[in-house]
Amino acid sequence: MSTTITWLGHGAFLIETAGKTVIIDPFFTGNPAATLTADEVSPDALIISHGHGDHVGDAVEIAKRTGCLVIANFEITEWLTKQGVENVHAQHVGGSHKHDFGTVKLTIAHHGSALPDGSNGGSPCGIFLRTEDGTIYHACDTGLFYDMKLIGEEGIDVAILPIGDNFTMGPEDALRAVKLIEPKRVIPDHFGTWPLIDQDVAAWAKSVRSETLTEPVILEPGQSIEL
Numbered sequence: 389m390s391t392t393i394t395w396l397g398h399g400a401f402l403i404e405t406a407g408k409t410v411i412i413d414p415f416f417t418g419n420p421a422a423t424l425t426a427d428e429v430s431p432d433a434l435i436i437s438h439g440h441g442d443h444v445g446d447a448v449e450i451a452k453r454t455g456c457l458v459i460a461n462f463e464i465t466e467w468l469t470k471q472g473v474e475n476v477h478a479q480h481v482g483g484s485h486k487h488d489f490g491t492v493k494l495t496i497a498h499h500g501s502a503l504p505d506g507s508n509g510g511s512p513c514g515i516f517l518r519t520e521d522g523t524i525y526h527a528c529d530t531g532l533f534y535d536m537k538l539i540g541e542e543g544i545d546v547a548i549l550p551i552g553d554n555f556t557m558g559p560e561d562a563l564r565a566v567k568l569i570e571p572k573r574v575i576p577d578h579f580g581t582w583p584l585i586d587q588d589v590a591a592w593a594k595s596v597r598s599e600t601l602t603e604p605v606i607l608e609p610g611q612s613i614e615l
């Protein structure tokens with residue numbers, strides 16, 4: 389089997405695994421980095437990390453149109469249900485569940501989670517995904533935290549870390565995160581979408597290469613790697 393990870397711009401990733409398509413944080417409308425539009429995707433599942441508009445994105449529209457499963461924390465699934473989304477699965481921080489595409493565990497993340505209409509979106513989360521081909525940890529929007537070391541103990545094949553600074557870790561803390569997690573490969577995200585979060589990603593990759601054993605993988609939005 390094979391698992392493919394495609395960056396859709398900003399924090400959005402498309403993961404094809406076990407014959408299923410999963411999109412994390414489907415932010416297309418209003419996303420200057422998006423390579424797809426919301427009506428072009430038909431995932432089997434969505435996973436939403438937290439309530440902010442640049443992560444919930446087009447989830448309601450996609451879920452209503454396709455009937456796909458939406459996985460998120462309890463507060464966000466309650467909110468989605470109120471928006472008319474019918475197929476939801478609530479999890480919460482530290483909890484794992486085996487879905488038909490792989491096992492999802494929600495992790496801590498240090499951030500906010502207010503929903504677009506101001507509703508309480510519960511705790512923001514990172515996403516640990518165990519597929520039949522390996523493991524992915526998408527830290528989502530977060531500052532650096534030392535417990536990333538515990539997440540790394542799961543054995544991470546691909547980590548996805550924000551480097552944009554201002555709202556999340558910047559390049560220096562993301563480098564420290566790589567040292568705590570020790571993934572085989574790391575993909576930077578949540579940068580370059582707007583000038584406020586522009587970063588020199590090549591310089592960051594160089595520092596990862598020189599200071600860690602992790603291989604940095606710089607994707608352009610729309611590009612993929614095999615797990």
Ligand code: NI
Pocket residue numbers: 438440443499500529555
């Ligand atoms: Ni956010």
Ligand code: MN
Pocket residue numbers: 399440442443529555578
């Ligand atoms: Mn964000």
